[in-house]
Amino acid sequence: MKLGAAELKREREERRRGFFLALPSFAYMLLFFALPLVIVLIYSFATRTSTGSTALSDWNLDAYRKLGEPIVRNVVVRSVVLAVITTVICLVVAYPFAWFCAHQRPTVRNVLLIAVMIPFWTNFLVRNYAWRILLSKGGPISTFTEAIGLGEVDILFTKTAVVIGLVYAYLPFMILPLYASIDRLDRRLIEAGRDLYGSGPQTFRRIILPLTMPGVIAGSILVFVPSMGAYVTPELLGGGKETMLGSYIVTQFLTARNWPVGASLSFVLMTVMLISTVIYFRSGGRNL
Amino acid sequence: MNEITESQNQRSAAVSLRGISKFFDDVTAVDSVDLDIGDSEFFALLGPSGCGKTTTLRMIAGLEIPSAGSLQIFGEEVGSLPPNKRPVNTVFQNYALFPHMSVADNVAFGLKMRKIPKSEISTRVHEAISLVRMTGMEDRRPNQLSGGQQQRVALARALVNRPKVLLLDEPLAALDLKLRQEMQFELKQLQREVGITFVFVTHDQEEALALSDRIGVMNDGRLLQVGTPEEMYDAPIDRFVADFIGRSNFLNGTLESAEVVCLANGQRIRVPEVDAVSIGDEVQVSLRPERVMIGDLDSAPHDSAQLSGTVDTETFLGNSVVYRVALDWMTIEVEADHRPDVERYHAGDRVDLWWRDDAVAVVRP
Numbered sequence: 001m002k003l004g005a006a007e008l009k010r011e012r013e014e015r016r017r018g019f020f021l022a023l024p025s026f027a028y029m030l031l032f033f034a035l036p037l038v039i040v041l042i043y044s045f046a047t048r049t050s051t052g053s054t055a056l057s058d059w060n061l062d063a064y065r066k067l068g069e070p071i072v073r074n075v076v077v078r079s080v081v082l083a084v085i086t087t088v089i090c091l092v093v094a095y096p097f098a099w100f101c102a103h104q105r106p107t108v109r110n111v112l113l114i115a116v117m118i119p120f121w122t123n124f125l126v127r128n129y130a131w132r133i134l135l136s137k138g139g140p141i142s143t144f145t146e147a148i149g150l151g152e153v154d155i156l157f158t159k160t161a162v163v164i165g166l167v168y169a170y171l172p173f174m175i176l177p178l179y180a181s182i183d184r185l186d187r188r189l190i191e192a193g194r195d196l197y198g199s200g201p202q203t204f205r206r207i208i209l210p211l212t213m214p215g216v217i218a219g220s221i222l223v224f225v226p227s228m229g230a231y232v233t234p235e236l237l238g239g240g241k242e243t244m245l246g247s248y249i250v251t252q253f254l255t256a257r258n259w260p261v262g263a264s265l266s267f268v269l270m271t272v273m274l275i276s277t278v279i280y281f282r283s284g285g286r287n288l
Numbered sequence: 289m290n291e292i293t294e295s296q297n298q299r300s301a302a303v304s305l306r307g308i309s310k311f312f313d314d315v316t317a318v319d320s321v322d323l324d325i326g327d328s329e330f331f332a333l334l335g336p337s338g339c340g341k342t343t344t345l346r347m348i349a350g351l352e353i354p355s356a357g358s359l360q361i362f363g364e365e366v367g368s369l370p371p372n373k374r375p376v377n378t379v380f381q382n383y384a385l386f387p388h389m390s391v392a393d394n395v396a397f398g399l400k401m402r403k404i405p406k407s408e409i410s411t412r413v414h415e416a417i418s419l420v421r422m423t424g425m426e427d428r429r430p431n432q433l434s435g436g437q438q439q440r441v442a443l444a445r446a447l448v449n450r451p452k453v454l455l456l457d458e459p460l461a462a463l464d465l466k467l468r469q470e471m472q473f474e475l476k477q478l479q480r481e482v483g484i485t486f487v488f489v490t491h492d493q494e495e496a497l498a499l500s501d502r503i504g505v506m507n508d509g510r511l512l513q514v515g516t517p518e519e520m521y522d523a524p525i526d527r528f529v530a531d532f533i534g535r536s537n538f539l540n541g542t543l544e545s546a547e548v549v550c551l552a553n554g555q556r557i558r559v560p561e562v563d564a565v566s567i568g569d570e571v572q573v574s575l576r577p578e579r580v581m582i583g584d585l586d587s588a589p590h591d592s593a594q595l596s597g598t599v600d601t602e603t604f605l606g607n608s609v610v611y612r613v614a615l616d617w618m619t620i621e622v623e624a625d626h627r628p629d630v631e632r633y634h635a636g637d638r639v640d641l642w643w644r645d646d647a648v649a650v651v652r653p
Binding site (some may be wrong): 129186188189191192193194195197198199206207210211221 | 349350351370371372376377378380381382384385386387388396398401402445446449
């Protein structure tokens with residue numbers, strides 16, 4: 001049906017009003033997100049001069065070529081491995097907890113979900129320092145294991161410490177989307193699976209897991225992405241020995257003063273994350 | 289509780305419940321139910337919502353574990369077995385089709401879980417899908433199907449496993465009226481075709497009457513009466529049953545002897561013999577509106593009960609007219625055919641009412 005002139009006018013007006021309301025956030029994102037991103041992109045094609053400054057005249061792909069060098073590759077591999085381990089541990093720990101939450105009375109469930117978010121009330125840096133004390137030689141954990149005869153535990157400044165710290169930091173980001181998708185799962189589908197001769201594990205694999213996959217993927221992205229780029233935790237709990245991408249990028253900008261390499265690495269990292277997120281949305285997830 | 293009428297002599301019992309109870313916290317959902325459902329019988333559990341019928345069905349399915357009692361399926365005690373270890377399948381209310389699987393995968397699910405060989409699975413899935421006339425829809429997802437089609441897939445998904453007993457939880461409730469009537473017919477035909485025991489739960493008395501070989505009426509967790517649709521309609525033993533299946537007038541009285549009730553107005557009427565109540569008990573006489581004759585006492589047989597009163601209101605229903613007739617001690621509803629040869633009365637008319645002795649049933653109040 002054709003719209004009348006008055007209707008068209010009304011529709012145009014409403015669209016315009018919506019645009020004006022969104023304008024402040026558009027402007028903010030443009031100025032503080034899109035623009036800096038473009039600057040980073042531009043710098044990644046620039047050249048580092050011998051004095052450590054950046055020449056914005058000689059455009060080339062040298063910085064991207066450097067990403068293939070063994071040092072960078074090691075950092076990338078280590079980051080991916082630690083991020084994957086962190087994601088898997090988070091998933092394994094969070095799934096049963098989210099399941100438990102979703103099956104409680106509303107009051108209990110709210111208390112549990114608030115408990116998940118309580119750590120956010122304390123500064124992230126402070127919490128990392130707390131882990132340093134917990135994990136250090138002669139610290140509470142070490143004292144405990146010694147007391148029960150397992151001997152001293154010295155895991156501070158190891159990969160284990162970094163993973164512990166990352167799991168601790170990002171676990172809530174896994175729990176919440178998992179909880180949301182488990183809560184949305186129709187219980188009768190589980191009953192139908194059991195009624196149709198599915199054992200517990202079979203029903204989990206064929207029904208529950210596929211139907212909560214949006215939560216699994218959303219949670220995994222929310223844990224994997226920041227773990228890859230983590231800076232504070234690897235620095236404080238890895239003692240700088242276990243350099244991950246985040247630290248490496250910071251070093252390139254601040255210490256090595258090689259902005260093009262820092263910029264190109266940032267950009268590649270971001271692109272990879274963006275692509276994986278897009279793939280997730282394309283695959284039908286709506287859970288973020 | 290031996291008040292349950294064992295109407296038909298049972299063939300071997302497909303499902304047998306003895307003293308089955310289910311408590312949720314301090315709520316008694318099902319209260320000591322005894323029931324035998326025969327092989328290849330179409331059995332309806334009928335009752336209002338919250339009466340325990342669905343819980344009873346879920347206990348047979350294994351989705352709930354009975355708090356007390358014994359539950360057997362073809363002689364095998366299954367009370368505490370998980371659902372996947374029982375030879376029964378369920379058609380869930382709203383069907384519970386797996387949304388992430390095609391129609392064919394939904395139907396194949398049970399067979400895959402039981403590790404049936406692939407070639408056999410595809411033949412049986414094909415058969416089941418054509419049995420419910422869904423051929424050509426195998427690759428659709430549940431959300432691309434209409435309610436009626438989902439219902440058929442749910443049936444195929446259960447029947448493909450050749451269960452010994454098929455359980456149906458309000459199978460037609462989600463369908464609109466026309467589709468429901470169509471599916472009623474199909475369901476009955478399907479049951480004859482496959483010859484499996486069907487146990488279905490419904491709150492719709494017409495559905496229960498139309499579909500089932502026998503009906504069990506539940507209220508407040510108790511099984512009140514079991515019988516064929518005709519028995520339930522003609523000879524209810526409990527006021528709730530008489531009221532829930534069809535409509536009825538209830539005349540208060542006392543059972544004087546096996547075949548005589550003294551009504552509250554002092555009048556004595558003859559009633560069919562009953563054994564659910566004992567002599568001297570307060571009872572009610574259930575009198576169906578359409579079984580009360582109105583007018584002309586001359587045509588009344590001499591062994592009929594008679595009353596007289598004044599028409600209070602008349603409601604025209606097309607094929608019949610419902611009169612509310614005020615007696616001096618109560619008001620009763622009378623339904624008369626609407627035909628040219630039947631006299632029509634109006635509010636204020638003085639009328640005589642009569643009914644045959646065998647038109648009534650004595651019920652527990």
